[in-house]
Amino acid sequence: MQQYNxxxxxxxxxxxxxxxxxxxxxxxxADLPSYYALEMFPYxxxxxxxxxxxxxxIGDVISRHKRMQGFNVLHPIGWDSFGMPAENAAIKQESTxxxxxxxxxxxxxxxxxxxxxxxxxxxxxxxxxxxxxxWGQWIFLKLWERDLVERRSSPVNWCPSCATVLAxxxxxxxxxxxxxxxxxxxxxxxxxxxxxxxxxxxxLDDLATLSGWPERVKQMQANWIGRSTGAEIDFTxxxxxxxxxxxxxxxxxxxxxxxxxxxxxxxxxxxxxxxQFVSGTEYEAEVARVVTLAASATAVERSKGxxxxxxxxxxxxxxxxxxxxxxxVWISDYVMMDYGTGAVMAVPSGDTRDFAxxxxxxxxxxxxxxxxxxxxxxxxxxxxxxKLTEVPWSEAYDGPGIMVxxxxxxxxxxxxxSAGSQAVIDALAAxxxxxxxxxxxxxxxxxxxxxxxxxxxxxxxxxTCGIVPVPEADLPVVLPMDVDVTRGETLAxxxxxxxxxCPRCGAPAHRETDTMDTFTCxxxxxxxxxDPHNTTLPFARSVVDNWMPVDQYIGGIEHAILHLxxxxxxxxxxxxxxxxxxxxxxxxxxxxxxxxxxxxxxSKSKGNVVAPEEMIARYGADALRVYILFMAPxxxxxxxxxxxxxxxSRFVNRLWRSVFDLTGEVVYDEEGTQLSIYDEGLDAAxxxxxxxxxxxxxxxxxxxxxTDIERFNFNTAISAIxxxxxxxxxxxxxxxxxxxxxxxxxxxxxxVLLIAPMAPHLAEELWQGALGEQGSVHEQSWPEYDPAQAxxxxxxxxxxxxxxxKARVTVATDASEDEIRSAALEAAASVIEDRDxxxxxxxxxxxxxIVV
Numbered sequence: 001m002q003q004y005n006x007x008x009x010x011x012x013x014x015x016x017x018x019x020x021x022x023x024x025x026x027x028x029x030a031d032l033p034s035y036y037a038l039e040m041f042p043y044x045x046x047x048x049x050x051x052x053x054x055x056x057x058i059g060d061v062i063s064r065h066k067r068m069q070g071f072n073v074l075h076p077i078g079w080d081s082f083g084m085p086a087e088n089a090a091i092k093q094e095s096t097x098x099x100x101x102x103x104x105x106x107x108x109x110x111x112x113x114x115x116x117x118x119x120x121x122x123x124x125x126x127x128x129x130x131x132x133x134x135w136g137q138w139i140f141l142k143l144w145e146r147d148l149v150e151r152r153s154s155p156v157n158w159c160p161s162c163a164t165v166l167a168x169x170x171x172x173x174x175x176x177x178x179x180x181x182x183x184x185x186x187x188x189x190x191x192x193x194x195x196x197x198x199x200x201x202x203x204l205d206d207l208a209t210l211s212g213w214p215e216r217v218k219q220m221q222a223n224w225i226g227r228s229t230g231a232e233i234d235f236t237x238x239x240x241x242x243x244x245x246x247x248x249x250x251x252x253x254x255x256x257x258x259x260x261x262x263x264x265x266x267x268x269x270x271x272x273x274x275x276q277f278v279s280g281t282e283y284e285a286e287v288a289r290v291v292t293l294a295a296s297a298t299a300v301e302r303s304k305g306x307x308x309x310x311x312x313x314x315x316x317x318x319x320x321x322x323x324x325x326x327x328x329v330w331i332s333d334y335v336m337m338d339y340g341t342g343a344v345m346a347v348p349s350g351d352t353r354d355f356a357x358x359x360x361x362x363x364x365x366x367x368x369x370x371x372x373x374x375x376x377x378x379x380x381x382x383x384x385x386x387k388l389t390e391v392p393w394s395e396a397y398d399g400p401g402i403m404v405x406x407x408x409x410x411x412x413x414x415x416x417x418s419a420g421s422q423a424v425i426d427a428l429a430a431x432x433x434x435x436x437x438x439x440x441x442x443x444x445x446x447x448x449x450x451x452x453x454x455x456x457x458x459x460x461x462x463x464t465c466g467i468v469p470v471p472e473a474d475l476p477v478v479l480p481m482d483v484d485v486t487r488g489e490t491l492a493x494x495x496x497x498x499x500x501x502c503p504r505c506g507a508p509a510h511r512e513t514d515t516m517d518t519f520t521c522x523x524x525x526x527x528x529x530x531d532p533h534n535t536t537l538p539f540a541r542s543v544v545d546n547w548m549p550v551d552q553y554i555g556g557i558e559h560a561i562l563h564l565x566x567x568x569x570x571x572x573x574x575x576x577x578x579x580x581x582x583x584x585x586x587x588x589x590x591x592x593x594x595x596x597x598x599x600x601x602x603s604k605s606k607g608n609v610v611a612p613e614e615m616i617a618r619y620g621a622d623a624l625r626v627y628i629l630f631m632a633p634x635x636x637x638x639x640x641x642x643x644x645x646x647x648x649s650r651f652v653n654r655l656w657r658s659v660f661d662l663t664g665e666v667v668y669d670e671e672g673t674q675l676s677i678y679d680e681g682l683d684a685a686x687x688x689x690x691x692x693x694x695x696x697x698x699x700x701x702x703x704x705x706x707t708d709i710e711r712f713n714f715n716t717a718i719s720a721i722x723x724x725x726x727x728x729x730x731x732x733x734x735x736x737x738x739x740x741x742x743x744x745x746x747x748x749x750x751x752v753l754l755i756a757p758m759a760p761h762l763a764e765e766l767w768q769g770a771l772g773e774q775g776s777v778h779e780q781s782w783p784e785y786d787p788a789q790a791x792x793x794x795x796x797x798x799x800x801x802x803x804x805x806k807a808r809v810t811v812a813t814d815a816s817e818d819e820i821r822s823a824a825l826e827a828a829a830s831v832i833e834d835r836d837x838x839x840x841x842x843x844x845x846x847x848x849x850i851v852v
Contacts, residue, residue, distance in 0.1 A: 006620025032072035040555030044104035064757035078125030134476035135538035212588030226441025230254035257420035261368035355396035454515025462502035622759035662748035824848035
């Protein structure tokens with residue numbers, strides 16, 4: 001028998017697959033049903049890690065299984081290769097981003113090949129290749145044509161460490177940069193935006209169509225989009241005496257029912273009216289102090305409920321449109337300019353932050369919504385005019401209740417979308433000072449970055465013509481490869497890059513030197529995979545519509561908002577441009593868990609990384625793949641165990657030997673010791689019984705593995721193969737003369753076919769070597785099973801007497817209760833003796849309990 005040597009077998013099989021183009025899409029077999037399996041492509045920031053091994057092993061099992069089920073499978077791979085880590089690494093290593101990036105890609109590619117993943121390498125996409133980012137620029141122009149691109153001044157998130165702006169989605173946790181975890185600052189800058197907000201409602205509504213997505217991910221996106229129903233209300237500016245002016249400030253609120261409780265009015269420190277209000281007044285210095293404080297705080301810090309709010313009075317007032325009251329105008333750092341209108345009607349009795357602010361600055365807190373079970377309700381029920389200006393509560397109440405001190409609306413139900421809210425909106429609308437409105441938390445996607453290593457934005461600045469798009473015929477705008485980031489150079493340092501002539505008037509002009517957010521590259525790469533060699537379009541519609549949407553997408557939960565939301569936006573925008581004909585990019589989504597060591601996620605900084613290459617060198621790629629699939633369900637975190645990997649290595653070796661044994665070959669270990677051990681005491685009856693058991697287990701295991709792979713329960717699928725192997729080894733104790741050769745051959749084939757998606761090299765070697773079959777195991781049909789034969793025709797039951805197991809009895813699975821009771825009493829007769837039987841309880845399939 002050939003000894004199992006994965007370090008010799010695996011490279012040989014990989015070379016054979018590559019030579020045969022085994023994993024390429026079957027272009028000439030268009031009659032086959034198509035299946036698109038995709039894992040999120042890696043960033044080439046270093047070597048392949050265990051998280052990659054887990055993610056890509058899951059996708060590979062799905063792909064190989066679907067091929068064996070007769071699908072024409074698209075299973076591509078590429079690299080998300082633009083971005084700041086490459087620049088930072090190049091600076092550290094005194095290299096270039098391109099050199100660092102492509103060296104890492106070469107190493108990662110070699111590792112992925114060593115793991116035997118069935119990628120169609122002819123479709124590889126690398127986002128920093130000009131053949132890819134050319135079409136990213138083309139898509140930018142198409143979005144611009146459809147008024148989905150805008151350059152404007154806006155308060156932005158600025159990472160001082162990365163020296164660039166960040167999208168709102170890239171500010172995480174306690175207001176830090178998603179990459180480097182540096183606290184994010186706020187700046188006012190001219191930037192490029194994609195108008196993702198144009199699709200806010202559709203992005204929200206279509207979550208309901210994604211039945212194959214985890215509910216957690218859909219809820220995260222719904223919360224981020226953040227649809228709110230309410231009203232816009234116009235407040236008129238007035239002087240200190242209450243005399244109105246012609247100016248108005250509009251606010252958005254989800255609680256118009258609380259308008260009678262508005263005791264002060266707030267502006268964001270960045271609001272353009274602030275400077276106008278206080279210039280040259282006694283309030284200017286204090287307002288300036290708050291503006292400075294706000295500028296130095298992160299957005300998260302400013303909005304945190306427990307933080308002490310800084311504020312200042314502006315000396316100005318507005319008129320509450322519902323009751324004509326004069327309300328003082330303050331500024332506060334917890335009001336954000338980029339949410340709503342940058343102005344807030346403060347109702348301290350119903351909002352936690354307003355409550356804290358009012359307590360800090362001694363402002364009134366009149367109650368206007370009171371729960372019916374609150375003792376205060378008895379005092380204020382039916383009271384229309386303001387009786388109390390201070391609530392007796394220690395905190396705000398923002399729940400539903402009854403409107404009080406609210407003139408004609410007193411007594412109506414209050415709360416979000418309540419009768420009271422609607423009545424107030426109607427009254428405001430009748431006066432022309434309010435209107436029902438829908439607002440979204442989602443903000444337009446800021447896509448410009450002040451860094452070199454990214455896709456150049458195809459725009460030109462002309463003093464005469466303004467901002468002009470680069471003509472399609474002039475694409476691509478090629479990124480120069482010789483920019484020296486170690487000296488702080490950017491595209492703005494290269495006059496030969498940015499000095500151009502205006503494509504409209506021919507005058508000297510200036511090319512945009514910002515580059516696009518790397519997420520613009522990853523928002524459509526799955527489309528390019530379908531048609532990667534197209535030189536006239538990013539993809540042909542007929543081709544992309546054939547493959548898309550992706551049948552199964554696999555990646556980490558950390559991409560729930562950023563990448564997945566952006567990809568959904570791109571798909572809808574490109575659909576509306578007539579470039580594709582579907583609404584959503586990913587039909588099904590699997591978010592795999594982390595790989596941990598000692599309870600912590602593996603990380604170089606923590607020094608707890610287990611290198612995949614080292615494990616492959618010791619145990620082989622197949623053992624590592626099977627291990628990482630077996631140790632936990634794919635959506636759960638996996639705790640690394642070296643002992644577990646060693647156990648899987650023993651299992652793989654045992655399966656190898658058993659397949660040879662099933663062919664009738666005597667099996668020896670590396671030292672020449674015979675491992676095939678036959679029980680000469682077994683007879684024909686035992687052979688028949690073991691053959692019957694093996695046949696049943698073949699059908700049961702095939703059914704179990706098939707179902708479990710389709711449900712992504714890879715761990716239990718492997719368990720079923722282990723159980724089949726145990727049954728097989730029981731059969732192998734039969735002397736060769738007593739074995740059913742046809743049954744043994746079927747068992748060998750089934751074992752090899754079932755393990756093939758998980759351990760492809762092992763299966764291929766056994767298929768061609770031990771079994772002598774022609775062709776690739778991965779081109780074979782998935783084994784079939786008969787559900788009826790997967791069920792045992794006999795079952796063993798424990799027999800209890802007064803609660804203790806005293807015997808066991810084997811009965812037919814379809815035996816009646818009377819037959820089971822009779823058999824159990826006979827089996828336990830020597831224990832019962834002459835005692836009276838009080839009760840016999842049959843628990844089907846498990847036990848018989850006799851009480852004597």
